[in-house]
Amino acid sequence: MPHVVVVGAGPTGVVVAGLLARLGVTSTVVDRHAQPYPRPRAVHLDGEAVRVLQRFGVADGFAAISRPASGLRLLDARLRPFAEFRRSSAAGHHGHPDASLFDQPDLEALLRAALPAGAVLRGGTEVTGVPEAGSVDLRDLATGRTERLRADAVLGCDGADSTVRPAIDAGLRDLRFDQRWLVVDVRSRTPLPGWGGVDQVCDPRRAATAMHLTGERYRLEFRMRPGETRDGLVARLGELTAPWLGHLPRDDWEVLRSAAYTFRARTADRWRRGRVLLLGDAAHLMPPFIGQGLGCGLGDAHNLAWKLAAVLHGRAGDDLLDTYQAERQRHVVAVTRAAVRVGTAMTGGRGVAAAVRRPVAAALLRVPGAQARALAGITTRYPPSAWADRRSRRSPLPGTVCPQPVVEAGGRRVLLDEVLGDGFALVSAGPVDAGLRRRADALDAVEVRVDALAGWLRAGRASAALLRPDRVVLGVTPA
Numbered sequence: 001m002p003h004v005v006v007v008g009a010g011p012t013g014v015v016v017a018g019l020l021a022r023l024g025v026t027s028t029v030v031d032r033h034a035q036p037y038p039r040p041r042a043v044h045l046d047g048e049a050v051r052v053l054q055r056f057g058v059a060d061g062f063a064a065i066s067r068p069a070s071g072l073r074l075l076d077a078r079l080r081p082f083a084e085f086r087r088s089s090a091a092g093h094h095g096h097p098d099a100s101l102f103d104q105p106d107l108e109a110l111l112r113a114a115l116p117a118g119a120v121l122r123g124g125t126e127v128t129g130v131p132e133a134g135s136v137d138l139r140d141l142a143t144g145r146t147e148r149l150r151a152d153a154v155l156g157c158d159g160a161d162s163t164v165r166p167a168i169d170a171g172l173r174d175l176r177f178d179q180r181w182l183v184v185d186v187r188s189r190t191p192l193p194g195w196g197g198v199d200q201v202c203d204p205r206r207a208a209t210a211m212h213l214t215g216e217r218y219r220l221e222f223r224m225r226p227g228e229t230r231d232g233l234v235a236r237l238g239e240l241t242a243p244w245l246g247h248l249p250r251d252d253w254e255v256l257r258s259a260a261y262t263f264r265a266r267t268a269d270r271w272r273r274g275r276v277l278l279l280g281d282a283a284h285l286m287p288p289f290i291g292q293g294l295g296c297g298l299g300d301a302h303n304l305a306w307k308l309a310a311v312l313h314g315r316a317g318d319d320l321l322d323t324y325q326a327e328r329q330r331h332v333v334a335v336t337r338a339a340v341r342v343g344t345a346m347t348g349g350r351g352v353a354a355a356v357r358r359p360v361a362a363a364l365l366r367v368p369g370a371q372a373r374a375l376a377g378i379t380t381r382y383p384p385s386a387w388a389d390r391r392s393r394r395s396p397l398p399g400t401v402c403p404q405p406v407v408e409a410g411g412r413r414v415l416l417d418e419v420l421g422d423g424f425a426l427v428s429a430g431p432v433d434a435g436l437r438r439r440a441d442a443l444d445a446v447e448v449r450v451d452a453l454a455g456w457l458r459a460g461r462a463s464a465a466l467l468r469p470d471r472v473v474l475g476v477t478p479a
């Protein structure tokens with residue numbers, strides 16, 4: 001059975017290992033840390049990312065540790081909202097709420113507990129070398145013992161300071177954003193007033209972020225000024241947090257974790273050398289202002305797992321792996337630029353510029369469709385030209401992700417992906433042409449009639465769609 005070494009046991013590493021195990025590829029997941037990383041990290045996933053967690057097998061577990069969020073608001077320096085991006089708590093396009101908030105330690109515990117037997121986690125272990133072909137050198141940090149492990153592929157999921165990235169001679173392209181922020185997780189016994197979403201305070205003197213995570217936990221973030229240190233700001237936490245916590249007796253709330261981060265926008269200039277590939281923060285860094293960093297890592301895992309499994313099982317050539325960076329980098333860079341736009345709105349301009357921003361942004365956001373465009377770049381859409389046949393190109397669906405409605409199966413109502421399984425799928429609400437069926441047969445696709453997809457197919461001028469294992473549309477029968 002093919003075996004992969006995954007470097008980094010954060011959510012992206014654990015999820016890619018789990019997805020590979022479902023596809024018959026075993027893995028060793030190594031991490032320098034013996035325990036999950038304790039500093040404040042990701043807090044938000046959109047519905048598409050939760051759909052990846054569903055594939056991994058923890059959709060219900062995630063629902064239990066998260067809550068749907070109401071969306072994102074921009075506030076002025078006096079905390080008056082001037083723009084709002086609303087999210088519904090109902091299931092959206094992907095069958096899950098469009099925005100969910102959670103505490104990353106809860107997510108890491110959930111993922112690790114659900115890691116399938118084919119994936120073995122080894123904490124307290126570092127990678128000392130990634131030779132080109134077929135193996136990885138490891139060192140146990142407690143004993144110093146070294147070992148060479150067989151690896152048909154190596155996946156660098158080892159974050160911003162990746163050791164795999166330099167091993168494939170990848171550099172980082174600067175997408176022009178560098179700011180120091182203090183990130184603080186707080187527990188408050190008294191519920192804080194709020195609207196259930198994320199508040200971004202657009203104040204060039206001290207931009208800030210505030211949100212309720214789950215239960216008694218809240219996340220607050222503050223831009224650091226030049227010369228400020230983490231310890232200096234932590235000492236002034238009472239003053240910084242006063243707008244949110246100032247009305248509470250001091251022993252009503254406590255700081256759970258705090259850390260200073262440099263929020264950066266970067267993309268690796270290469271994501272792959274041979275069968276050594278980068279995922280998540282090892283491949284891209286984005287500021288957190290639209291909560292998309294971790295979701296992009298999970299998207300990388302979803303995109304790559306089925307391709308790598310096909311290559312390692314000998315069902316596809318290595319050139320299939322070329323499509324990984326081609327598809328993901330373009331999407332992630334668009335998301336990163338959207339995050340930088342929000343960050344610039346929060347922190348840029350002083351005096352007249354800051355005063356003008358409020359009415360201009362409010363007017364712009366009243367234009368129909370402007371809210372969607374303001375966060376444009378977030379919907380996954382891969383360029384289909386490389387793999388869509390001529391007939392399919394008349395439809396806008398190839399390259400987009402199929403929705404996930406609830407369907408009836410075996411007398412139960414379940415989410416569509418549960419019926420489609422882990423491979424290719426042919427979904428229809430009308431005729432399937434012979435060409436698409438031939439393609440589907442060659443890919444061993446399951447065929448399912450899904451009346452709940454009729455509206456989506458009709459809008460896409462199609463009666464049937466062939467889906468990849470990551471539910472991206474490969475081709476259609478034109479209607």
Ligand SMILES: O=C(O)/C=C/c1cccc(O)c1
Pocket residue numbers: 043044069070071072085087099198209288289290291
């Ligand atoms: O766009 C949304 O609905 C949420 C954005 C978000 C989530 C978490 C953290 C953030 O800084 C923004």
